[in-house]
Amino acid sequence: MTTMVGYLRVSTEEQATSGLGLGAQRDTIQRYADAHGWEVTYYVDEGLSAKSMDRPQLQAALTRLHVLPKRRDIDGIVVAKLDRLSRSVHDFSGILKLAAARKWAVVAIDLGVDTSTPTGKLVANVMMSVAEWEREVIGERTSAAMQAAKRQGRHMGRVSVLPRPTGDRLLELRATHTLAAVAAQLNAEGLSTALGEPWSANTVAKVQKRLRAADTASSDEQGARMASARGL
Template identity: 80%
Template sequence: MTAMIGYLRVSTEEQASSGLGLDAQRESIQRYADAHDWNVVWYVDEGLSAKSLDRPQLQAALDRVHVIPKRRDVDGIVVAKLDRLSRSVHDFSGILKLAAARRWSVVAIDLGVDTSTPTGKLVANVMMSVAEWEREVIGERTSVAMQAAKRAGRHMGRVSMLPQATGERLLAIRVTNTLAGTAAQLNTEGLTTATGLPWTGNAVAKVQQRLSAH
């Protein structure tokens, strides 16, 4: 029998205390699991926002599914609604890429995403394509801006070469994450440094300092 992690999240302490938001999510997941003959192992983050993936129970769930397949005791993660898992297309795209690489399933019941099925994989691939398109559009706009600045005789340093959206994302993640955690999250989302390299904690610190000085 398939075993899935049922991930639940509410964003306020009031919702956590009342149990109303959690109960509705649990019921939706259990109903879906019963229809597919799944066992469910529950992971719950109470009173936490979805603005980043840095949540204790979500990280524990990701650690559990991200071991090699032969040692894995669960087959994936299921959520009642995508926004319980992530409100960022880039964050969700990163999770989907991790799942595909390690061959575990992601299920978001409200959107019909179920990567254990052909149709669910198609929906997931469309979402990842949208995320990639957004990154390419941002990169194209940055390139045009750099060329215009060059023609105007303005110097473009490495921080200036960094897409504005990447810089803003870095600062947003940094609010609730360590330097290393921020670097890991940026890499998970497929974002690179101005020179196209993976992020490190040291690189995050340098860019944060320069962006804050502007």
């Protein structure tokens, strides 16, 4: 039998205390699960916003889903409404890509996204295409603005540097941990991003890529200096 993670979230402490919202979400998920013959194990984040993916129970669910298919004991994640999982199209697109790569299902009942079905996959692919278009458009606008500022002699953006010990710890953890697990561990150790924000799996991936690129560039530069010193 298919077993799914039913993810529930409410954003205020009042909702968490009263149970308002959680019951409706659970009922919606359970009806959908019963109709499809699924078993559901529930993960609940109480009093937390969807602006960030750094929510304890969500990260726990994603870590459990990250296990290789043959060893995994659940088949996907289901939410009553997409905004319970994420308010960011970009973050949701990332979850869909991860799910496709690791072969688990994502179900957002309110939007008809159910990647365990052909129609649901089509809806998911449309959403990912829209997210990619959005990123490209924003990137083009940002690049144009930065070029204009550069021509005018102005600096745009915040200069932020990740402390080397934090970067070293991230790379150390990545040798044996998933992106989600690394994010959870860094947050547990009180290590924030360069901007002082909590870590998410997406942020870990981006920073890891930058750190490795910086190390490669540093190695190339050192090699060039040594070659120059030898007169090569």
